[in-house]
Amino acid sequence: MVPRPLPSPTALLESPLVKERDAGSMQRQLHDRLKRAILDGSLAPGSRLPGSRALAEALTISRNTVTATYEHLAAEGYVRPDRQGTRVTELSSPALLPKRAGKPAGTPTTALRLSNIKPSVSRAETDMALRPGVPALSHxxxxxxxxxxxxxxxxxxxxxxxxxxxxxxxxxxxxxxxxxxxxxxxxxxxxxxxxxxxxxxxxxxxxxxxxxxxxxxxxxxxxxxxxxxxxxxxxxxxxxxxxxxxxxxxxxxxxxxxxxxxxxxxxxxxxxxxxxxxxxxxxxxxxxxxxxxxxxxxxxxxxxxxxxxxxxxxxxxxxxxxxxxxxxxxxxxxxxxxxxxxxxxxxxxxxxxxxxxxxxxxxxxxxxxxxxxxxxxxxxxxRHLGRMRRLYRDRQQALRLALNKHFKVPHEIEGGYCGLHLTVRLPERYDDRRIATEALRHRIAPTPLSGFALQPMPLDNGLVLGYGNTPAELFEPLVKRLSQLARAVEI
Structure with a gap:
């Protein structure tokens, strides 16, 4: 192998090593900068590093620090010692590889199946009102x-x-x-x-x-x-x-x-x-x-x-x-x-x-x-299930009453005989996704019914309302607000 030119010790570092505590130890600073120089090609494969004494004198640091750094780099495989000193290992550095045409650098390649997995319609917080699927956590x-x-x-x-x-x-x-x-x-x-x-x-x-x-x-x-x-x-x-x-x-x-x-x-x-x-x-x-x-x-x-x-x-x-x-x-x-x-x-x-x-x-x-x-x-x-059945039954009835009294748009209520949610179907002229998006601004988290459908049909338009984690006394003001939001987006 033809010896590479010996790099200047100060050329290895864009700025002097510093002794501030937050900067890390001198050995860690020197290690990180030499590693970065090797990976980005500044120190080419086969290059011989400066002797430990020369580098220590140039940087005004302990020779033991340089020796320990070289030993650490050798253990990681970045350099190898020989009779003439310490040389940079032949590496397939990403920075030195030719870039593939037509593919932006850094673009990850993922499994094709991931394109079929769509994100949820919303990521509402657990404590938002009317979010489906959340039990009464405070109880x-x-x-x-x-x-x-x-x-x-x-x-x-x-x-x-x-x-x-x-x-x-x-x-x-x-x-x-x-x-x-x-x-x-x-x-x-x-x-x-x-x-x-x-x-x-x-x-x-x-x-x-x-x-x-x-x-x-x-x-x-x-x-x-x-x-x-x-x-x-x-x-x-x-x-x-x-x-x-x-x-x-x-x-x-x-x-x-x-x-x-x-x-x-x-x-x-x-x-x-x-x-x-x-x-x-x-x-x-x-x-x-x-x-x-x-x-x-x-x-x-x-x-x-x-x-x-x-x-x-x-x-x-x-x-x-x-x-x-x-x-x-x-x-x-x-x-x-x-x-x-x-x-x-x-x-x-x-x-x-x-x-x-x-x-x-x-x-x-x-x-x-x-x-x-x-x-x-x-x-x-x-015993816990028994208490929760009674609580959810009362909340379901209260939400149903609030919808019948205050939801001033045409709708049909489904479910309610089990579980933690009611489904309210709406005419097509009330876009359920727009209503849900606007509701999130008011910390109300209904889920649009259309978001559950793979092949949406006109009847798949509505709101899924969770009553598990929302106190019954809040239902009337919440339903009034939803009613206002629904009328505001009417086509």
Whole structure:
């Protein structure tokens, strides 16, 4: 190799090293500047660095500082020492590579599937009024939850600081199985329950376990946006299926033309329309799924809060060995930041997916899982649900009254028999997205109904109003303001 010219020591640095504390140590300053000079090509590959004594004298710093810096750069691979000194290593520096024509520098290349995942219509803050999907956070029994956490931490000891069972803590899986059997009519054993970080991860697991790229997934239209993101991330082909007053409306032609691998539905309380999937459609969906080799993802996200009559049982428990994967979450019954959900897998699937699941998952939130098991088994969870049912029933009725009294535009109210939201359908001349955008300026966060639709139709125009985290006494002034905003955008 032909020796490169020895660079001037002072040419290596655009300014002298400084001794101020905020500037970092002399060694750190010298290291960062030499590294930058190597990466940007100022110090070319093969260049010999100044001797440690010469550089130390030129910079008026300790020779030990220079020696330590050179040793650090050598350990990182930027330079290598030889008998003639210290030379810059041959590197494929990004700064020295030729730029590709037609592609701006710095433009990242991402997976093509990301273009199918669209952002939410809005990112409203949790405490904004009328935001859907947020429970009554101020009514959560924090003291009881803190005691459950304390018991979990004391009881588990240091062992719970390590990795746990990848499928979830056994006490929580057993507690969930018992609760679902009584409260939702779900047929399962504890070993069929998999703990996930919320319903979204549970749905993503369904996609990863049961679909291949190009498989068809049916989703409700309008419906939950998160499932669309999960299916797009799995390179599935999404087919929207309309919902009506009886829930998911599937025709024989749908089965023949777009036979699915996965079917996503919210049968006990359709999100966002609020309808309930009729028993005839439930049984037919199960029978057809068996016939076509499809799997049903049943998302039971807020069905604990039934406001009239007896709770509607889960579809999973209707028949033996139903091809149904049951998804649930504690984000509505407890609080969203808990990030605990669960997936109940069919017994016939467990032998095939258990080993892959144990490799895909690592377990976590062990103290929270153990505390949640204690919260359920101690009866605190059931008592909390009872209090919240009464609160949400009162708030739903108050919001309905406020809409009937103060919402002075033509509208139709849907839902209200379950959950935490009402849907208000509007004529096309009231643009729901414009209303929602204007409402955010007043810290009111309804979600436009059209934002839930993959193939929007004229009837998909309206507002989804959450009443879970908004006090009832605020409904009248809030509805009056929404009414004003709706009339202001009327076409």
């Amino acid at each position: 959560f029994p924090s003291a009881a939850w803190r005691r459950a956490l304390d018991r979990a931490i004391r009881g588990a000891g240091s062992a719970a600081l390590g990795y746990g069972d990848p499928l979830g803590e056994p006490p929580l899986r057993a507690a969930i199985a018992r609760h679902l059997s009584v409260a939702r009519g779900v047929r399962c054993e504890p070993h069929q329950v998999v703990i996930a970080e919320g319903a979204q991860e549970a749905i993503s697991l369904c996609v990863r376990l049961l679909s291949n790229p190009g498989d068809i997934g049916w989703v409700e239209d309008p419906g939950y946006r998160g499932v669309k993101a999960a299916m797009h991330a799995g390179d599935m082909r999404i087919v929207p299926v309309r919902v009506d007053a009886e829930g998911l409306c599937v025709s024989e032609r749908d089965w023949q033309k777009h036979s699915p691998r996965l079917i996503y539905t919210t049968p006990s309380h359709q999100y966002p329309a609020g309808s309930v999937l009729s028993i005839a459609r439930r049984l037919d969906l199960i029978a057809q799924a068996r016939l076509h080799g499809a799997w049903i993802i049943e998302d039971d996200y807020d069905s604990e809060f039934r406001h009239t009559g007896e709770p509607i049982g889960a579809m999973q428990g209707l028949v033996d060995d139903a091809p149904v994967l049951y998804v649930g979450t504690f984000s509505k019954t407890m609080f969203p930041s808990l990030r605990l959900g669960f997936l109940v897998l069919p017994a016939q699937l467990m032998s095939a997916v258990q080993a892959p699941l144990e490799e895909m998952l690592r377990g976590g939130h062990r103290h929270e899982q153990l505390a949640m098991a204690d919260f359920i088994e101690s009866g605190q969870f059931s």
